[in-house]
Amino acid sequence: MAADYRIRTMSWALLLLCLQTVQAFYIPGWSIKSYSDGEPIPLFVNKVYSDNTQLQYAYSELPFVCPPSGRQRPGTGLISGSNVALNLGEVLRGDRIMVSDYELEMGKDEEVHYLCAHEVDRAGLQRAKEVVKNGYVAEWIVDNLPGATSFVTVDKSRKYYAAGFKMGFGETSIVTGQPTYFLNNHVTVAIRWHRAPGRDGRHGKKVIVGFEVYAKSIEAGNRAAGGIPIDLQSPPGFELTMAKNVTNTTMARDNDSSYVLQEFDDGAEDAKLTIPYTYSVYFREEEHIEWANRWDLYFVNQEDSNKIHWLGIINSVVISGLLTAVVAVILARTIHGDIKGYKEGLEEGKLRLTKRSRGTRSPRKSFEKGGLLEQVDGDSSSVADDMSSEDEIPEEITGWKLVHGDVFRSPAFGHLLAPLIGSGMQLVFMATGLIALSCFGVLNPSFRGGFISVGFALFILAGAFSGYFSARVYKTFGGTQWRTNAIVSATLFPGLLFSTIFLLNLFVWAQASSTAIPLGTLFGLVALWLLTQLPLVYMGSWYGFVKAGAYSHPIKANVIPRQIPQQTWYSRNAQAALLAGLVPFAIIFIELMFVFRSLWQDKSGYYYMPGFLAVVSTILILVVMETTVIAVYIQLCNENYHWWWQSFFIGGASSLWIFAYCVYYFFNHLHITGMASTMLFFAYAFLACSVYGLLTGTIGFLTAYGFVRRIYGAIKVD
Structure with missing residues (x-):
């Protein structure tokens, strides 16, 4: 029986590992959108987010960016500034998608294009400084692809994307030693395209397979007519300060679309800072990436960690195998042997009696009809009288079999x-x-x-x-x-x-x-x-x-509850749950690091390793079940029949360790500041751990219930 159990368990493990080797495909969208040359491409602005805070903001609502003009976008049926309908998940994750004024046409490069010159007051300037200081990243969307900054892997063999682009950067002034902040007011948009598949491709249409955004800070001065910066290669940055713009005049746009120099007094309460925004657009063919694989670049960095994922799976399989062996011993040898010996003793009438002190508790209730100790060979009443007078119990009946009359008590x-x-x-x-x-x-x-x-x-x-x-x-x-x-x-x-x-x-x-x-x-x-x-x-x-x-239930509960003896320290409720919870936590610890990095550091939400997640989740469920069986068996052997709640707590106890890891992760890996962001982090961590604990606790409870019904049903005498 033990060999069969181990074979079945290992077969499931091998099947899961085989499934992991199969690449999990994904559906990049509901339909392919192909574009003809010169066809307009809408660009949507979404939100800004940061690793240093849990607070996100709608990009279009920032006081220092160009407000939407409300113009009709020919060829798209969209109006600048109109909101895009969102599903429930998008709303809950903080998305606020809006049509922008950026003009893109398939195949048409724009070396530099003027967007707007936006005036901000002191409050808007301070808001811009806070956004830059906190390292906020902007998310734009083209053809359902988030704008990304491209990087190369450590070995420089592959390119990968990091979603978003920086809103600005900070430096320390050499003269004053104080931090200065620069706003990225120019973006270079690179659209990667590939020939459309099928008939559209034969007609010269193209599909978008990459959307890259590179931000740059360009000073307000030194611009040609129309607000176009003269130097795009290495210009001085646009510093977020009023004082600098007293000596360096800025560009402002008047009613007839010409540009005039505008000076202002920094000491005035109504002082304004004019921020010019420009952008460049380039279209480049990408021969090696097809539309069906265009999301792969967002996952290259995760794929490079496959060795660590496999290490985590091997670690999980080893732990699960050890627990499987322990459960097999409990089921095949200990319990099976106890039941077999007990039934043989009943059949041969060899149940022997021995004196064993049980305090003031009399075991005579164990002889109720259908009970574990019912004597079927001879006069049970005389045996019961002898036992009640001498406080004796059968020699073979020990451990978990003693609590048969209370194990199903509500x-x-x-x-x-x-x-x-x-x-x-x-x-x-x-x-x-x-x-x-x-x-x-x-x-x-x-x-x-x-x-x-x-x-x-x-x-x-x-x-x-x-x-x-x-x-x-x-x-x-x-x-x-x-x-x-x-x-x-x-x-x-x-x-x-x-x-x-x-x-x-x-x-x-x-x-x-x-x-x-x-x-x-x-x-x-x-x-x-x-x-x-x-x-x-x-x-x-x-x-x-x-x-x-x-x-x-196979056995009815006794009327009078049995007295529970004093428990050893490791079998007490709290200690047993904490010790048992360590094992499932060890199973998911490695995968948990990648999930946390995606949720709390990358902030992109693009953790997509479904194969690994499915394998680890399956092994986790098996480990929770096996751990609960072992812990409940030890508890019953210690004659403690209060297993209902305990099985639930043991199954969900690893959530306590996960929450402790969240606390460690917060103080050692994150740079979150502010009371609101800190509160959001710990509240989300608490809710996530509660969901996990409730789920695994239920699995533990149902496993223990099935285990208890099985072993006590096997010793029932009809």
Whole structure:
């Protein structure tokens, strides 16, 4: 039995490793957009974000950038300054996409093009300094590709993209020793194109396979007529200061589109700083990249870390293999041997009695019909009398078999555990669907906001599963008010999420950040919660409670609870959960580093390693199940039958270690400043760890429940 169990486990592991070797494809978009020469290409501005803060801002709402002109864009059907409709995921991730005034035409190069000269007051100047000081990066979009800055790998063999471009840079003044900040007011846009596939390609049409943006700071002076800078190669930068522009006159645009010199007094309250904006456009053919592979450049840096990913998988497989061996020993040798010896003793009538002190607890209840110690050969009443008088128990009955009459006793606060299990099953369904859709390429970075949108939809639809499992577990615990349980299941965990996000929004709204969820979106989320999820949970609860009913147990619980002996330090609830939680944390630790880097440092949200994520997630589930089985078995051997809540805590205990790692990561790898950003980081970390803990805790609970039913069902005597 042990050999078969190990063979099956290793077969699954090999299958997962084989699946990982298959490249997970992705769908870069719903349809290919091809362009003819001279056809206009819309450029959208989105937001600015930074590694040093969790606050994002809409690019078009910054007070120092060119405001939209509102002009009609011929050939596109778009109007400058109009907002693009966003899905739920885009709104929740802080996207605010707007049509810009940048004019791009397929195949038409522009060495330099004037955009606008925008005046800012002191408040706008200070805002620009803050954006540059905090290292904000701007995100623009062309043909669903985010603007990127290109780099080369360490060995200079491949090029890769880093999404976004810097809004400016800072230097330390040689004269004063104080920091000075320069704004990038000129961008060079490089559009990489490839011949369109199929019939469009034969007609000379092209597809966009790369969108690169290179920003530069150019002084306000030394410009030709029309505001065009004379020097584009190595000009002095545009310093964000009023004082400099008192001595260096700036360019301003009057009503007849000519340019005049404009001086101002820095001491005046209404002093203005005029910022000229220009841009260049170049189109270049890219022969080696096709449209279907155009997102690959965003993932080259992740692919270079494949060796580390494989190291993490090997580490996970080794740990999982060791745990599998331990579980196999428990199931095949210890428990199987105990059950076999017990049944043989019953058949031969060889159950011997021995004196063993159990305090004031009398074991006579163990002889109830259907109980573990029921004597089937001879007069059981005489044996019971002897045992009750001498406080004796059968010599063969030790460890986990002693608590057979209490192991299925309903736990304390079962009315709270049942809704948690229901919500956990809801998250299991959602996570499984997201990973599967990612592996099949449906969810990918080109589907902006798709991961959040689809995840939210799956969570809502899985409300029926939540109600079903919650109701059945609730009825198993002896509950009768299934309607109340349904409402609690539908509001407990979603209510925690919504209340936390709402409180965070109060702080983010004050910062005028695009990270804040709009009020209309909040009302929409509440409507989906109460008008869609709640009825689904209610219907699932009705079916689970009324139709399916409670789960059956092989052994009935005794009337009088058994006294639990003093536990060793490592088997106590808190210590056991913390020790058991270390093992799953070790499984996902390496992959966790890449996820954290994508979420908190790169900020691009372009972590896309679905194959590795699926393999690590599968191994994680197996390890959580095996760890829970081992911990519950040790607990039962110590005659502690309070395993219901403990199995849930053991399964989700690794979330505590993940949160501790979040704290370590914050202080050692991040440079986040400000109370609002710090609060956002820890609130998001808490919510993410809560979701993970609820999901893995539910897996641990269901595994322990199946394990306990199996072993005690095997020793039941009919």
